[in-house]
Amino acid sequence: MPDITDELPRLAPIMQNLLKENVLVGPTLTNVAVMEITQEYQNLINQEAQKLVHTYWTTELFSHPFIQPYFQKVVATNAMIDAITSTAAFYAHLRLGQEGLDESMIFVASKLLETSMQRYTPKNIFWLAFIVNAYDDYQAIQYYQPMLATDFVSGSFHRPWSIYRLEEEFKLILDYGAAEWVTHTSDMSIRLTQRGEKHLYKFRQFLEATGFLEKRAQLNRFAGFGQMQDYDDVMNTLTNTQELRSLVLKNAKLKPGMHVLELGCGTGALTLEGGLVNQVGSHGLVTAIDPSVGMLNRSMQKLKSYPESSVKFVQATAEELPFENNTFDAAIGCLFLHFTNIQVTLKEIHRVCKPGAWFTTVYGLQFPQTEPFMTEWLTPIYENNETLRNSTTDQLPSEDTVREIIDTLDETYDQVQIYPVEMIGNTFHIDKTIEFWFRAAHIFEPFMRNLPWKAQQDLIENLTNRGYQIQNKYGKEGMIQHHPGQFLQARVIKV
Secondary structure (H helix, E strand, O other): OOOHHHHHHHHHHHHHHHHHOOOOOOOOOOOOOOOOOOHHHHHHHHHHHHHHHHHHOOHHHHOOOOOOHHHHHHHHHHHHHHHHHHHHHHHHHHHOOOOOOOHHHHHHHHHHHHHHHHHHOHHHHHHHHHHHHHHHHHHHHHHHOOEEHHHHHHOOOOOOOOOOOOHHHHHHHHHHOOEEEOOOOOOOEEEEOHHHHHHHHHHHHHHHHOOHHHHHHHHHHHHHHHHOOOHHHHHHHHEOHHHHHHHHHHHOOOOOOOEEEEEOOOOOHHHHHOOHHHHHOOOOEEEEEEOOHHHHHHHHHHHOOOOOOOEEEEEOEOOEOOOOOOOEEEEEEEOOHHHOOHHHHHHHHHHHEEEEEEEEEEEEOOOOOOOHHHHHHOHHHHHHHHHOOOOOOOOOOOOOHHHHHHHHOOOOEEEEEEEEEEEEEEOOOHHHHHHHHHHHOOOOHHHHOOOOHHHHHHHHHHHHHHHHHHHHHHOOHHHEEEEEEEEEEEEEOOO
8 A cells, every 4th residue: 555655745846835825725723713613604514525525536545455435535525624614714714804704715615625626636635635634633642642532533632623523534543554552451542653653753744844834823823813802902011012113113214205014014003003104194105014804904993093194904924915026115014023934024025125125123032031930931831842852942033043044135135233122021911921922923833833732722721820820929020021132124225
C-alpha cells in the first residue's frame, strides 16, 4: 500500500494554492466560537458534503485490503463537512462580518470546493483534507497517550468544532496502522504506533512548510480581534497605546493634502481619535486597512461622528495590499507589524508607496521573562515549551529581526531608524490580559499550536488561575509589565 507521506511533496504546491484562494480543506477557525451552527445548516452542510463525495469519491483513492469502503466514504464525507464549514465560516465571518452562517455561504463554499476538485483533481483535495484532520487526531493521541477511545470518538479533546462523531475515523486510524490498542488496562485506550509518530512528524512539517498552520493562526487572530467588542477599553486599560500612537504620529513627517496609508487601523483609534485625519487635512485622504471586518465596522460607526473627515476604510491584510504601485505619499501604523509576515509586509508597503514616502510605526518584541511576576505567571508555558521541543513560544520578532529583514531588501528603504521604545502593560486586570493574549492576539500561538484543543483551554484556565494568585501576591503596582518594543522609520527609495 502506498504511504501518504510519499505524496506530500507533490501535494505541497496544491495546498499553497488553496490557501491563496481561501479554500480551507480542514478545520481552520478552531479557537474562536464563530457561530452556533443550527441543525438546519448542519443538515445542509452534510447534504453538500455527501453530494461531493457521491460525485467524486472512488474507493481506489484510499485503497486498503482491510478497510471497508463504507468507512472510507464516511471519513471522506466528514472531511468535506469540515472543508465546507471552514470555508463558509471564513467568507461569512471574515469577509462579510456576519455573526453566523447562512445558506448562501454554505452553497458558495461547496461550489468553491467542487471547483478546486476540478482544478486540482478530487484525489488531491481528499488527501489534503485527510492530512489536516489526521494531524489534529495524531497530535491529540500523542499528547494524551494512552488516549481513551471514548475521548477520541467524542472529539471533545481535540476537535470539538466537529458536527459529527469520530467512530469511523477512529477505526480508519487503527486499521491504517497509525495507532494501536494499549494492552494491560481495563480502559479502552490507544497510542500512536511508530508509523503514526512518523506520520505526525511529516504532517507537521508539511503543514508548517505550506503555511497552513500560519494561515490557521492568522485567521483565528483576525476573528479574535473582530469579536472583541471592548477592544478600545482593553487596549487603553492594559497598555500605553495612546502614548505610542502619539509617538508615531508626531514623527511620521505628514503634511496636509497627503494620501496616507494606515495599516492595522483596528477600530480607528489612530485614524480618528488619535488625530491622523487632522494631520492630512480636508484636502488629504487616509486609506485605513485592517483584516478584521468586526474592527472595520466599529471604525465606520465612529466615522459618523467625523463627517468632514476624508477617510476610506478597506478590508485587507498588510501582506496583500489591494492598491496600485506608487499610490501613497506616506504609510503609518501602530502595533500591527509584529502580527504580520514582516518581510512580505515591508515589500508591499514599498510597492504601494511613492519614492520618498516615509513609513513609520512601532511594534512589540518577544516576551521577556525578566520581571518576577511574569516569570512566575508564564512558568507553565516555558516549562512545557522545553518538553515539546519548540524553541519559539511567542510569535513576536526579536530585536534584530526587522533590521535583518530590511538589510536583505536591496535598495528599497534608506535613512532607516530603529530604536527601542517601552510598551507598558498593566496586567493586573487578569481576565482582560488573558483575553488579549490568548483569545485575540494569539501571542503565544507558536507554542499553543503544539497542543490539542482541550490542552490549550486547560492551559488558559491554569494561567487565569495563576494570574489571580500572582495578583494577590504582587498587588497592582507589582504587575506592571515593561515590554520591549521598537520604533521604525524608513524612507522608500526606488530605482
